Amino acid sequence: MNNYEMMQAVGRGAYGNVYLYRRLSDNKHVVIKKIPLESITKEECELTKNEVRVLAMLQHPNIIEYYENYLDNNTMMIVMEYAPGGNLYDYLRSRGEGNLLQEEDVLHLFCQLVLGMQHIHESNILHRDIKSNNILLDRSHRIVKIGDFGISKILSSKSKAHTVVGTPCYLSPELCQEKPYNQKSDIWALGCVLYEMLTLRRAFEAETLPALIMKIMRGIFAPINPHYSAEMRSLVHLLLHMDPTQRPNIHQVISQPIIFPTLFKLHMDLGMVRCVSRPLRLSSVGTRTRSSRGSEDSTDKERTDAEKKALSEEIRTSEKNLPQPDVQSSSVFCWSPLGTPVKMSVGDCEGEVVQVAASKSHRAGVTSMGQVILWEKQEQKSADVKGGNDLEVPFIPTILRSPASVTVVQVACGDGFIACVTDRGILLTSGSGSSGSLGHGNTSDVAQLRIVESLLGVSVQQVACGSAHVVAVSVEHQVYAWGCGSNGRLGIGSRMTQLWPQHVDIQGLQPQVTGVVAGHDCSFLTTTSGVLLASGSNRLNKLCVDETDLAGCETLKQIEDVATFVQVCSRPLANSAIIKAAAGHNHSIFVTDAGEVFTAGKNTCGQLGHIGSLNPRVPARVMDPVARSQVVQVDCGEDFSIAVTQDGRVYSWGGKRELKVASDAPNKSKILMRDPVGESARPSLVELRQNVKGDVSTAAAEDIVLLCHKS
Incomplete structure (x- = not known):
């Protein structure tokens, strides 16, 4: 622990507490999950080791990065990336009733979630606890990071899981029936999160667990605001299909026409040079135009004008060095x-x-x-092309x-x-x-x-x-x-x-x-x-x-x-x-x-x-x-x-090589x-x-x- 300086507690997990630290070598903020091994059962210890094992397997921009783990005074320390924007659940609740996200903003967040899930599934891993609480955000609420792999399961090529795990509101119908399941249950949970981003409420909620299971088994949820496109609403119904065989896999989700354009923009943004303008805030459904994204005070406007001026100057400077497209050498x-x-x-x-x-x-x-x-x-046209x-x-x-x-x-x-x-x-x-x-x-x-x-x-x-x-x-x-x-x-x-x-x-x-x-x-x-x-x-x-x-x-x-x-x-x-x-x-x-x-x-x-x-x-x-x-x-x-x-x-x-010789026939x-x-x-x-x-x-x-x- 000599390499880290504790700043504050940021949360409590099932088996331990989570703290924000500053790494002394580079002053970078990191999260350390502390799990006292003496106070947890053998099964809980195995889940902790499993989380470390899964995190070490996954490296993706939309998955919380794992740095290291070590033992300190019989306490397991898991060092991970810090997401300063909190989780998606808290962000959606902070918007207030009826302050819905624009469809383009939903797609921007959801497509990052899809890319992270693709990496997880292609690594033969079931997350098994996809929910808005486990989806973390950066400070601007524009970058998605999937976290909490405590109950994830590493699968063989065609195996299925059997243990009923996960948050009840996001359980798939096959999990409710205690049937074997695979990545399609993660797809169901993905549909629940998409519904939540569109409506600011969970797809399936009830006061008791039996009532909740009954709602999930019926597959009935409140309609989505018609402000959103028919393609978006159809995507939710596709992800929340009762039959897992009819539910798309992650590759089929990616290939959906409504998903593809946003995914392409995200890939074009990867590795982009430093942008002069600041990240845009997520906007709300309302009377504002798409160009007026979020609220801005007078300081924001002054900063925006300065940034626009700086950007224009940067563009004029860079244009001088652009290659001439018509020069062929x-x-x-x-x-x-x-x-x-x-x-x-x-x-x-x-x-x-x-x-x-x-x-x-x-x-x-x-x-x-x-x-x-x-x-x-x-x-x-010409028979002579040799000269x-x-x-x-x-x-x-x-x-x-x-x-x-x-x-x-x-x-x-x-x-x-x-x-x-x-x-x-x-x-x-x-x-x-x-x-x-x-x-x-x-x-x-x-x-x-x-x-x-x-x-x-x-x-x-x-x-x-x-x-x-x-x-x-x-x-x-x-x-x-x-x-x-x-x-x-x-x-x-x-x-x-x-x-x-x-x-x-x-x-x-x-x-x-x-x-x-x-x-x-x-x-x-x-x-x-x-x-x-x-x-x-x-x-x-x-x-x-x-x-x-x-x-x-x-x-x-x-x-x-x-x-x-x-x-x-x-x-x-x-x-x-x-x-x-x-x-x-x-x-x-x-x-x-x-x-x-x-x-x-x-x-x-x-x-x-x-x-x-x-x-x-x-x-x-x-x-x-x-x-x-x-x-x-x-x-x-x-x-x-x-x-x-x-x-x-x-x-x-x-x-x-061919050799022509004379023939008896003329010409x-x-x-x-x-x-x-x-x-x-x-x-x-x-x-x-x-x-x-x-x-x-x-x-x-x-x-x-x-x-x-x-x-």
Whole structure:
């Protein structure tokens, strides 16, 4: 306790008292719950330990933060975040009879509560005591924090709880009937809290417990003020559905049309730079306009005028440093494996193209201003496109429409769909949903970019698309996969199609995942330690998960596919730290931390960069000149490969070569295939007519290559 200075008592819990302290190291206010172990039963002691265990598992902006716990004179001390605004129950009661909240303010608070509940449920935890008393607020009453996890329960994947716990007014019908229950009971309590925010009174109240249980079992509550929208009132009825199977789960709550816009605003606000103006007070239902939020005295008005003046000055200053959106200092090139690179038109996009992606159906790019460009193929009018530096490939650029205020930083392409990551870590998808790869819980097509609602509580760092599946990694190094599960490509242990993003459990592996790669029917995960993890089809050992002898010459055990992520173990790659990987239809490329390049899989067209080996299932090093270069970027097409070196050279190898010979028929010729491995296996330099420098982004798919770089 020498690190803390007590200030005052702030409350009393079931098993101990709660005090406000000042942490001496940084003068931060914290709450310490003191629980005398000698005065509580063994069961109560277990509940105390459970609260500490649950708090330690949860880290979310809308959940009270847990700092530490320790014993002092046989008293358990739990140190937690302090919420200076009190709890929601007291705040609602302080408003007085009839002084209702505006609907937008209710949504602002409720959506934060939903995000916190999403994190709790995705951690397989039941709160079991959601109520307005356990929802804490900041000083401005704008930020929600869920607290009091004393009776929470950690569930297994499909288990249900049986013990009847919680505050009676918020008990669900299944709890009243002493039936097994799961997260749907928390959803019921969530509906009770929403009703309370709309009416300033509890949904179910009675003078005796039997009368209260009877009211809950009938599911009848007083109507909500018609001032609120029909969508809001319908949401309350949906959350308070008597049948738990008809009650939505937390992901379905998030996907409700009335919820989504507010959630999007909340995510846009996360990480925002310091705001000059002060937080707005919650307003009331009445004759005031939406612009007059709360009461302000003369001091408030003077302060507001000063803040507006300061804000205007800050805006004028910052505008001078804004980037010019029309300045383009990058070039985008496109070519077939054995063709000549030609420059792509970028149309009227804002900023320079900084990243490209390609698939069988899509060619896309992202600009420095956050726009997404799609290039659609058009009829080639001129037969001669080989001469001149300014000729452009016959693709029409279009700017993809995205939700307002969205800044995209990465795009990935699958067969018939695309996925985008914003600067706020939000994932959006659009296109064909036939394989479930859009992650919206169905197989419907989506014309415009739509947010993947179930990942709103996750800050996505990178996304990769296979032909019919998607893999994403968060800034917390958590991996999610969905879409077609054939060959085990999702790495979740199942080969079934998944319509929702599924968390990938990397069991028994310590390295943190830093990047994801998706091939036609497989996936790779790169990690901080250089360990490469693979799942999916291992056709011709393209994943390099066959067991080989110590010399790396003989295959001891062939693996056809793996449904969970396993470490790449085929020698000689087993002894190397792998920093990059690329996956094609039938082959893969690997880059070690030493800059060496290895390939594995099919080699019918020389796409492996060598003429073959005695054992075609053993990975081999790419031949000169790539073998003597420091490679920083690789990609795979269907039957070819490309690599970019540290000094800006671009190499390509593989691809079908055709030779025309004379035919007996007039104006016709026969097309014969040359020996592709012998002709195409040696990497050749790609002539771009420009020096490749700065950040380079490449993409390869089927028979096309995209490359963008700074001019």
